[in-house]
Amino acid sequence: MSLYKKAWLFTLFNILLLVALYFGLPVFGRVLGTLGFLVFGFYILGQGLVAMTVFTCPKCGLSPFMGSQSLFTSYSPFPRKKCGQCGHDHTQTE
Ligand SMILES: [Zn+2]
Numbered sequence: 001m002s003l004y005k006k007a008w009l010f011t012l013f014n015i016l017l018l019v020a021l022y023f024g025l026p027v028f029g030r031v032l033g034t035l036g037f038l039v040f041g042f043y044i045l046g047q048g049l050v051a052m053t054v055f056t057c058p059k060c061g062l063s064p065f066m067g068s069q070s071l072f073t074s075y076s077p078f079p080r081k082k083c084g085q086c087g088h089d090h091t092q093t094e
Pocket residue numbers: 057058059060061062083084085086087088
């Protein structure tokens with residue numbers, strides 16, 4: 001499977017999870033209280049980290065969710081087809 005497809009699956013999984021959490025949040029908050037929201041916050045941070053570190057360009061290591069390797073770069077919630085740094089085609093399987 002290509003990196004582009006894998007990154008998309010990850011994005012879709014997160015969207016589904018967020019929708020499920022959105023409807024489950026009142027219940028979640030009542031059961032776990034403040035701790036539940038802390039866990040939720042850490043999850044949000046964690047999945048962002050996963051998107052930056054697990055899904056990387058095989059050539060230059062840049063995440064397909066990032067525009068370039070510079071400090072001031074654009075972040076996208078959806079993966080890019082082409083690497084912003086080296087131009088590698090993420091839709092191709094290695
Ligand atoms: Zn690259």
